[in-house]
Amino acid sequence: MKRFLTTGCAAATAIAMTASASVAARTLDPTKAEDALEISKRVQCGVADGVPAVYHWSGKVYSRVEGEPDRHLFNGEGMNIRQCVKITDPKRGTGYRQVSREVMFYLDPETNEVLRTWENPWTGETVKVMHIANDPVNSRPNYPYSEDGKPHQISTLRRQGKWLFMPFEVPLFYHNVLAGDYQDYVGNKYHAMEIFDFAMLADEMLDTKNPTAYPTVSWVRISDWMPWMKMRGRQGQMVFNAMGAKLKSYDELPKVIKDEIALNHPEYNKPPPGDDPRPNETTWTVFKKMVDKEREAAKNNK
Template sequence: MATTGLRASNHSSRVTTLDPLSTVMRMRGSADGALTMSYLDAVREIVVDGDIVPFCDLKAFVVARYVPVGSLFEAQILEVAYYVDRKTGKQIESFQFPGQSEPVAVPKYRTGPLTVRFANQLDEWETVTPGNPGEASADFAPPSRVRLQRSVETPWVSREKLLVRTNEYGRAYTSGSSKPAVFYREWMIYEALAEDIFSTQSPNIPAEYSYTAISSWRPWMKMDQVSGHTTSNGRGRKIFSPAELPHDIRQLVMQHDPDILDDPAGALSKLATRG
């Protein structure tokens, strides 16, 4: 115990030598632009007038490259996500939201490959046109101008782990509106062995992460007249091969997006850029 405490103390004193962005890129992916993969296993719930209604298990698989460009990282990302029945483990085809008279169809989610940017502090605008190459469908966001704010906080050490929190806040504004049509707020905490961070120069460190998000209604939910939102929370891990995916997520990807499993690098190489 004394040795562990001493190591943690030594690592804590070195945290200020780290650049938060490049550190989290080593944990999130690979800071040299190499292909990386990760998965998320989360739960999503509906919040209306203080009532919490279970919605689904959220399973996601991401293929990405994180390329250093000056003080930023430019990321090429392909993501698939599945809304899964919490009892059966099967993808949900329809769901009846609170206050609705009938179920609505639950669309498939696949976005990318797209280029996005990360920085210690980033605040920028981009145009989203659903249906363009790489963009999610209009079921998830209308044609809009999107303000994206991303940031990385100062790393800290707890016992033998080094942790870094990242923040993302997106708001999509349709033409002529001062109120966002949709919004998304995300917090992630990446964790890795502090010894891995400080004792090697590897750009690619084994890491896990926790995930928390708040999201407004999406167009497909048909809940515009109801005051509320959804929340999600879960955990994920960076992996070095599709074979490391949990069995249930691997089965979902195999069923719905097999091209990503067959050739992750090839799927990501079909890169589109946002306007």
């Protein structure tokens, strides 16, 4: 009887908790600042404050050179691991800060093996491949309201049937750390466009009984040649096209990514600390540090 009563009490408690959760659950309204921010957070973050979230993407990389057909240069496998931490501002409300690090590995387009070297088809030179490994890639703090009281909005969010779509474009045009001090006069600025298209089930995203959502994402980047390719100013661009999704755990990543991280980038199996103060890295800043280090070592060995 005692066992029955205990079991019955546990069941009653579970039912009460479920009923309470059901009453507490609601549908997020994208037109409200706090709800719009919560939607943004569900797209980007894990199931709880400080819990890692992982995005994976897979795709192809092409060249585009005037006067010749596009070439399929590489396949690509990438991931970003991040966490969000809660932050509060007396004027702007309670928001979050996202911190992350990311890798993308260039694969042989026929064998799908991780490339260590690459024969440049334009120059005939064999070069060492430097995979994308940026640590950190952190975001600015996000709040329900701006300093002047403007509410947070997701201007591109739209619903189509059971789906929510959230596309956004990121035009990039800024100082190139590998170029000189006169870029406003002679060019060589970093010039690229990144496009992110998120798609998610509306019921999963908007129902607060779900602690987060798991969108799919497509990613396109149009950019200059990677510096490690040693193109020496040759005309042309690279086009990256990939698709993926937010995963429920790091373990869901493809084996090729997990193996390469374990071998050469072990710190990438977890996000940076929530209070990470470091400036963001890009392929260009990482490449510059690598070349400067190699030059300094060669100088010291003379």
